[in-house]
Amino acid sequence: MPIYKAPLEDVRFVLDEIVGLDKLSALPGYEDATPELVGQVLEEGAKLCEEVLFPLNQSGDGEGCHFENGVVRTPQGFKEAYTTYIEAGWQGLACDPAYGGQGLPKLVNIMMEEFICSANLSFGMYPGLSLGAYNALATYGSDELKARFLPRLVDGTWSGTMCLTEPHSGTDLGIIRTKAVPDEDGSYKITGTKIFISAGEHDLTENILHLVLARLPDAPAGTRGISLFLVPKFMPKEDGTPGPRNGVACGSIEHKMGIKASSTCVMNFEDATGWLVGEAHKGMRAMFVMMNAARLAVGIQGLGLAEVSYQNAVNYARERLQGRSLSGVKAPEKPADPIIVHPDVRRNLLTARAYTEGGRALGALVAYHLDVAEKHPDARARRDADEFVQLMTPIAKALFTDIGFEAGNIAVQVHGGHGFIWETGVEQYVRDARICQIYEGTNGIQALDLVGRKLPQDMGRLLRHFFHPVGRDIEADMENEDLAEFVLPLAKAFAKLQQATALIAQKGMKDPEEAGAAATDYLRLFGLVALGWMWLRMVKAAQAKLAAGEGNAVFYETKIKTARFYMAKLLPQINSLFITIAAGAKTLMEMDEAAF
Amino acid sequence: MPIYKAPLEDVRFVLDEIVGLDKLSALPGYEDATPELVGQVLEEGAKLCEEVLFPLNQSGDGEGCHFENGVVRTPQGFKEAYTTYIEAGWQGLACDPAYGGQGLPKLVNIMMEEFICSANLSFGMYPGLSLGAYNALATYGSDELKARFLPRLVDGTWSGTMCLTEPHSGTDLGIIRTKAVPDEDGSYKITGTKIFISAGEHDLTENILHLVLARLPDAPAGTRGISLFLVPKFMPKEDGTPGPRNGVACGSIEHKMGIKASSTCVMNFEDATGWLVGEAHKGMRAMFVMMNAARLAVGIQGLGLAEVSYQNAVNYARERLQGRSLSGVKAPEKPADPIIVHPDVRRNLLTARAYTEGGRALGALVAYHLDVAEKHPDARARRDADEFVQLMTPIAKALFTDIGFEAGNIAVQVHGGHGFIWETGVEQYVRDARICQIYEGTNGIQALDLVGRKLPQDMGRLLRHFFHPVGRDIEADMENEDLAEFVLPLAKAFAKLQQATALIAQKGMKDPEEAGAAATDYLRLFGLVALGWMWLRMVKAAQAKLAAGEGNAVFYETKIKTARFYMAKLLPQINSLFITIAAGAKTLMEMDEAAF
Structure with a gap:
């Protein structure tokens, strides 16, 4: 049976020492988010995840x-767990108090989402989709729509979906066929088929609000002709309770590799009544609000799975007795030593650990900037923070989900044959993690977003929000002997990243396929440098604590050792990535399609 | 629905142009293995795999x-397919004609095994285990045991297993507890529990022969006290037909991530009658005969899955219309271009292709040496060939199974969301491929075998069987301008491998944990150089054919383009691997066990 304990100490460290929760508490609207309150909230959240969701x-x-017959039933216990979840107010944790939310920072919510995804990713899909719908509606919905629907999404009695994909249209939303025809009363009739709709139908809530991309009759071709509509499963009555059934039904659910307790639905819309969200033909813009938040959230799913995978791998490596240490017997009283004595097992464990902790710090930093982008009183500060988020979102999504899959596989590998057995529980993490690399834009699409949109935007202005602080941090400690073993490798890696960026910008200008060919390697290179930066910051914080004699010395020493491992064993990947980036597009493009 | 066509043209190329099947036909015992006969055999084999096993x-x-009640039933159609398989004589393809086999080279059998594993890995497990049992019995069994049992394994009416693992004992076989007590008639009574026994119980054959590791009462502790026994499910009667049930029964089957149609059994032995195979206490030696052949076979499983994954990824990338080419519309008559126009999709496809084809050539080269080691009239030639096989077996096992898993994941990724759906059929390849990295010794154990046993053996003598021919090939073409773009990167990579080897040999002598820490990265580095060597050979062969105007020009040009991709985009991994190898064991070992 797998185990899970929410990593409260590490989250605390990241919030207090790395991103600075106290700076958020100083922003208008976040006055209540004191370290004490946040600590209590996360402790409660940890308990819920460990005791209710994980089992x-x-x-x-x-x-x-x-x-059966259009009805979806979630697995045993899910409805009760969901009720517990919403009754404690978790759905509204980061939502606007005007609609019943608790108004805590998104940063706090992201930490809680990590716990949820470690404990039960399938469960987390339902509230996660609702939050996506909330974000889009809160940003682009009319006051009437917001007043009518947001309180239900916030209290969790109703849930939400994102209906984008159609059988012939996934990445390329410009070719969707779902139609919306205006009705006399200002509403629209929606007709079409959507697939892969997570939480499209289930038994957890009394109503479901679908956010649907469709084309109006006068829509121009392509993505500039897509509009966003809100389509409820049940039409709300005057008193706000669910009324008659709307023209939307679940046609079937998918039989999938993982996240099996999350319903993935074919949704058929037939003259379903809906309301326009935002402007006509501007649906992609609203959708991107949902997608950007969702992309970071999917990255966090990856980290959540990485964390629980790591915990189980360590647990097994401590218990499993097999063979003897290469440096002499370690447990003479036992028939064999625990496998954690072996360097290759440790290499596996530390890989998962260093990625996960680095990713947690980076994810928190992005979430922190989400909050600044929303709440900071200064417009320039808001814009800067938003640009940092835009830049880092594809990196967080792709890098963290790759980490989740890698850590899941590490857990399986450390378990040996037992890892392949369903009852052991870790192969599920591999199957669950696999979808995170695909949905909300495949990781290849994230890489194209990075090199094709984010990198060239405003002559590279977005990039500066990363390059400047990293450069400053490196410069500040370039001569610091206590940090040399961390700063020097990071400085080398950062130089490679700058070189690779210049190379892609230059070649990609002439030939976009050159940028496309480098995209995936470049995103990984960027991500590895970003994690290296986080590790440098974490080492500094840990050294300061140790010097001051504050806190848990073993925790801080372990941080420093893990950072050392990261610099020595993971960051060097950048060398090969730089070479393959520089190798260009030729070997990819010269092959005739027919020759594959 | 997935697709599969056996890659006959590429196999033909490898046999004729790379490893030299004609040289095998010149060995005593292989006179019948003419290119024509082998061609016919493989064509028939391809048909069986495509038409019978794949569906x-x-x-x-x-x-x-x-x-149910100790009885295992395989999925629908398996029994009929198995009957077809054995009636056509496939089980005995590479077995001794003295026992009814066809006596073809192992090289031919390995190619057929690749087809089988592409078509249906779960099915392939049953005949694969029988062949492992055949190999051990043929090498170490008494004449009486051989005469009595081998014909049944060869004609496939009986099958075999390898019973090694126990609940507390996997990698570390020295601690097994299964007991064997001598009986008066020269047989033994075997008692104990074995787990993870593939094909331990099923309905395909009338009897099952278990090869079981157990301890005799006077056995010394550890691996030097293990003996190998043959334990049939049914005791054979005088006339050779199955008689009364022996004391062995299946307690349950595992619920697994993949290879679900292969039964993985808990086998309970209770005073089961068995016969000693080979000498008492020397069971590990006999087991290694099975394991070495099985390790190469598992590598081939990885390649088989890589091939079918590649084919399905290409097929989908040609059909799926989504977005437009970065260099302008390619299919104006369609709503979107096929995704194979995108550089990142091509990078994925070519990665799977270059690994698979390089792996096929390397696997064939190892199998070729297996044949030479057995059949060559000159003892020195036999020994040299055997040493090459010993060196390359852990590399083939680990590298090829990593390739299988990576290619499976590429197929899923190219399919996007559809790849995660069971019906699409490619996520099965990921789940099936995952076990190949674990069984027959995890890939981490293969790496330790390479650095701990194979590298130091006889002062590095084994290594020379690889280093010398690679060095010669590089030197021979160092000045050849037509090959410069292939020879130069290979030469650089080869130099890194030599440096890494020296480093590990030197550091590992003082501290075995240094070797252990480098093992996995070193195996990968070695494997990448080996594939680079194969690509150089393939390019030379292709250039020669093109210069002579012989054969399918597109096939040879595609070989050269794929080699170019390999050198530019995959081989550069060696740079990072070298750095992480050189970084040593310190960052792995300095962490306290409790701090993980």
Whole structure:
């Protein structure tokens, strides 16, 4: 049976020492988000995840969702767990108090999302989709729509979806066919088929609000002709309770590799009543609000799975007795030593650990900037923070989900043959993690977003929000002997990143396929440097604490050792990545399609 | 629905142009293995795999094996397919004609095994285990045991297993507890529990022969006290037909991540009658005969899955219309271009292709040496060939199974969301491929075998069987301008491998944990150089054919382009690997166990 304990100490460290929660508490609207309150909230959240959600993860995978005559039943225990979840107010944690939310920073919510995804990713999909719908509606919905629907999304009695994909249209939303025809009363009739709709149908809430991309009759071709509509499963009555059924139904659910307790639905819309969200033909803009938040959230899913995978791998490596240490018997009283004595097992464990902790710090930093972008009184500060988020979102999504999959596989590998057995519980993490690299834009699409949109935007202005602080941090400690073993490798890696950036900008200007060919390697290179930067910051914070004799010395010493491992064993990947980036597009493009 | 066509043209190329099947036909015992006969055999084999085994792959995964009261039923169609398989004589393809086999080279059998594993890995497990049992029995069994049992394994009416693992004992076989007590009639009574026994129980054959590791009462502790026994499910009667049930029964089957149509059994032995195979206490030696052949076979499983994954990824990338080419519209008559126009999709496809084809050539070269080691009239030639096989076996096992998993994941990624859906059929390849990295010794154990046993053996003598021919090939073409773009990167990579080897030999002598810490990266580095060597050879062969105007020009040009991709985009991994190898063991070992 797998184990899970929420990493409260590490989250605390990241919030207090790395991103600076106290600076958020100083922003208008976040006055209540004191370290004490946040600490209590996260402790409660940890308990919920460990005691309520985690015990349903494996049983949910084994049972899956049930579909019969258009009705979806979630696995045993999910409805009760969901009720517990919403009754404690978790759905509204970071939502506007005007609609019943608690108004805590998104940073706090992201930390809680990590716990949820470690404990039970399938469960987390339902509230996660609702939050995506909330974000889009809160940003682009009319006051009437907001007043009518947001309180239900915030209290969790109703849930939300994002209906984008169609059978022939995934990455390329410009070719969707779902139609919206204006009705006399100002509403629209929506008709079409959407697939891969997470939480499209289920038994957790009394109503479901679908956010649907569709084309109006006068829509121009391509993505400039897409509009966003709100389509409820049940039409709300005057008193706000669910009324008659709308023209939307679940046609079937998918039989998938993982996240089996999350319903993935084919949704058929037939003259379903909906309301326009935002402007006509500007649906992509609103959708991107949902997608950007969702992309960071998917990255956090990856980290959540990485964390629980790491914990289980360590747990097994301590218990499993097999063979003897290469440096002499370590447990003479036992028939064999625990496998954690072996360097290759440690290499596996530390890989998962260094990625996860580095990713947690980076994810928190992005979430922190989300909050600044929303709440800072200064417009320039808001814009800068928003640009940092824009730049880092594709990196966080792709890098963290790759980390989640890698850590899941590490957990399986450390378990040996037992890892392949369903009952052990870790192969589920591999299957669950696999989708995170695909949905909300495949990781290849994230890489194209980075090199094709974010990199050239405003002559590279976005990039400066990363390059400047990293450069400053490196410069500040270039002569610091206590940090030399961390600063020097980071400085080398950062130089490679700058070189690679210049190379891609220059070649990509002439030939976009050159940028496309480098995209995935470049995103990884960028991500590795970003994690290296986080590790430098974490080492500095840990050294300061140790020097001051404050806190848990073992925790801080372990941080420093993990950073050392990262610099020595993971960051060097940048060398090969730089070479393959520089190798260009030729070997990819010279092959005839027919020759593949 | 997935697709599969056996890659006959590429296999032909490898046999004729790279490893030299004609040289095998010149060895005593292989006179019949003419290119014509082998061609016919492989064509028949391809047909069987495409038409009989492949259609059962997905249905077998969906249905799985059934267990009831100690009886295992394989999925629908498996028994009929198995009958077809053995009636056509495939089980005895490479077996001794003295026992009814066809006596073809192992090289030919390995190629057929690749087809089988592409078509249906779960099915392939049953005959694969039988062949492992055949190899051990043929090498170490008494004449009486051989005469009595080998014909049944060869004609496939009986099958075999390898019973090694126990609940507390996997990698570390020195601590097994299964006991063997001598009986008066020269047989033994075997008692104990074995787990993870592939094909331990099923309905395909009338009897099952278990090869079981156990301890005799006077056995010394550790691996030097293990003996190998043959334990049949049914005791054979005088006339050779199965008689009364022996004391061995299947307790349960595992619920696994993949290879669901292959039964993985808990086998309980209770005073089961068995016969000693080989000498008492020397069971590990006999087991290694099975394991070495099995390790190469598992590597080939990885390649088989890589091939079918590649084919499905290409097929989808040609059909799926999504977005437009970065260099301008390619299919104006269609709503979007096929995704194969995108550089990042091509990078994925070519990665799978270059690994698979390079791996196929390397796997064939190892199999070729297996044949030479057995059949060559000159003892020195036999020894040299055997040493090459010993050196390359852990590399083939680990590298090829990593390639299988990576290619499976590439197929899923290219399919986007559709790849995560069971019906699409490619996520099965990921789940099936995952076990190949674990069984027959995890890939971490292969790496330790390479650095701990193979590298130091006889002062590095094994290594020379690789280093010398690679060095010669590089030197021979160092000045050849037509090959410069291939020879130069290979030469650089080869130099890094030599440096890394010296480094590990030197540091590992003083501190075995230094070797252990480098093992996995070193195996990968070695494997990448080996594939680079194969690509150089393939380019030379292709250039020669093109210069002579012989054969399919597109095939040879594509070989050269794929080699170019390999050198530019995959081989550069060696740079990072060298750095992490050189970084040593310190960052792995300095962390306290409790701090993980």
